[in-house]
Amino acid sequence: MASVCKIVTRQLSTSVGRQGPVKYLTVIGSGLMGSGIAQVAAATGHNVTLVDQTDDILNKSMGNMKKSLERVAKKKYADNPKDGEEFISGVMGRISTNTDSSKAVEKADLVIEAIVENLGVKKQLFSALDKAAPQHTIFTSNTSSIPITDIAASTQRRDRFGGLHYFNPVPMMKLLEVVRTSETNDETFNTLMEFGKAMGKVTVPCKDTAGFIVNRLLVPYMLEAVRLVERGDAAPRDIDVAMKLGAGYPMGPFELSDYVGLDTMKFILDGWHERDPDHPLFKPSALLNKLVGEGKLGMKTGEGFYKHKK
Ligand SMILES: C[C@H](O)CC(=O)SCCNC(=O)CCNC(=O)[C@H](O)C(C)(C)COP(=O)(O)OP(=O)(O)OC[C@H]1O[C@@H](n2cnc3c(N)ncnc32)[C@H](O)[C@@H]1OP(=O)(O)O
Numbered sequence: 001m002a003s004v005c006k007i008v009t010r011q012l013s014t015s016v017g018r019q020g021p022v023k024y025l026t027v028i029g030s031g032l033m034g035s036g037i038a039q040v041a042a043a044t045g046h047n048v049t050l051v052d053q054t055d056d057i058l059n060k061s062m063g064n065m066k067k068s069l070e071r072v073a074k075k076k077y078a079d080n081p082k083d084g085e086e087f088i089s090g091v092m093g094r095i096s097t098n099t100d101s102s103k104a105v106e107k108a109d110l111v112i113e114a115i116v117e118n119l120g121v122k123k124q125l126f127s128a129l130d131k132a133a134p135q136h137t138i139f140t141s142n143t144s145s146i147p148i149t150d151i152a153a154s155t156q157r158r159d160r161f162g163g164l165h166y167f168n169p170v171p172m173m174k175l176l177e178v179v180r181t182s183e184t185n186d187e188t189f190n191t192l193m194e195f196g197k198a199m200g201k202v203t204v205p206c207k208d209t210a211g212f213i214v215n216r217l218l219v220p221y222m223l224e225a226v227r228l229v230e231r232g233d234a235a236p237r238d239i240d241v242a243m244k245l246g247a248g249y250p251m252g253p254f255e256l257s258d259y260v261g262l263d264t265m266k267f268i269l270d271g272w273h274e275r276d277p278d279h280p281l282f283k284p285s286a287l288l289n290k291l292v293g294e295g296k297l298g299m300k301t302g303e304g305f306y307k308h309k310k
């Protein structure tokens with residue numbers, strides 16, 4: 001335990017200039033996850049191009065990253081706010097934006113995709129990127145639940161394709177799951193492990209199985225909490241208190257669901273149910289479907305299981 005903590009502390013202190021073999025990174029999707037990934041990659045010395053569908057979305061993401069960096073700088077440079085300001089402008093200066101994903105990968109060593117959790121949309125994107133990116137470019141997806149093999153099938157570079165699964169909020173969560181398919185070659189896998197470490201993350205290798213490690217355990221647990229409520233056995237607030245105080249979790253399952261996004265939860269569950277319809281843990285949830293149908297997606301829309309200040 002102590003040695004893990006030491007590794008984590010050392011990795012979190014990663015300073016600019018240790019970017020390893022990945023110099024130019026393109027992150028596609030600038031939402032909750034993409035903006036966090038871009039921010040941490042830039043903070044560890046990588047040149048990042050961040051892509052989304054419109055300039056409005058990208059401007060909003062740049063604003064969110066600045067706010068997050070201000071939180072980091074407030075603590076890291078508590079005694080020297082001027083250095084904190086320089087840190088923020090240095091990180092923001094390493095991020096450029098683009099609405100044309102094909103143009104944005106022309107120079108990339110690595111692409112991380114963090115768009116909507118939908119296989120068809122991801123395949124369409126990667127099929128176009130495959131034609132635009134140089135031969136050496138490694139492609140990855142931050143998918144929560146879709147097999148990497150299925151996404152990689154849309155390209156001619158299945159040996160240079162893997163999964164990089166980050167956790168929300170990316171600036172705070174130390175883990176990175178590095179997913180290897182049966183076709184990912186050694187060089188790609190080693191580069192991804194090295195890149196994760198250069199970003200200050202603790203990397204764990206994962207096979208391309210449903211939910212990898214964390215989500216295979218975490219998502220069924222969160223859905224079992226929803227089923228407790230559906231059966232009328234307990235209230236969300238009581239379950240959250242119980243799991244925080246009784247199991248030591250930093251957030252209860254309903255707080256975490258609102259934080260992750262109920263749409264993402266539903267995408268994960270629906271995908272697993274489609275692939276394994278008889279599995280009792282993957283059954284659809286009427287309550288989750290109702291909330292998503294009403295546009296109550298959690299913190300991002302101001303309401304999910306709870307109401308939130310926007
Ligand atoms: C579904 C997917 O595929 C996989 C997933 O991602 S599953 C989700 C995994 N994530 C989790 O399980 C998160 C569980 N929650 C936690 O670990 C903690 O609640 C938390 C780190 C998010 C927040 O910590 P907490 O103490 O509860 O709240 P809060 O006081 O707001 O934050 C503590 C400090 O964290 C930092 N912080 C939190 N969010 C941050 C962000 N986005 N950027 C920068 N700093 C942040 C800040 O420094 C903050 O201090 P500040 O108040 O001085 O700014």
Ligand SMILES: NC(=O)c1ccc[n+]([C@@H]2O[C@H](COP(=O)([O-])OP(=O)(O)OC[C@H]3O[C@@H](n4cnc5c(N)ncnc54)[C@H](O)[C@@H]3O)[C@@H](O)[C@H]2O)c1
Nearest residue numbers: 029030031032033034052053114115116117143144168260
């Ligand atoms: N939310 C989480 O906690 C979490 C954690 C780990 C992994 N993930 C995965 O990361 C991915 C993104 O999740 P998120 O929560 O950041 O979603 P989000 O809805 O916050 O962001 C997705 C972004 O992608 C953009 N986008 C959609 N299609 C696009 C396209 N074709 N080209 C460019 N941009 C496009 C959208 O405009 C949006 O800004 C999903 O695959 C999700 O499963 C989510």
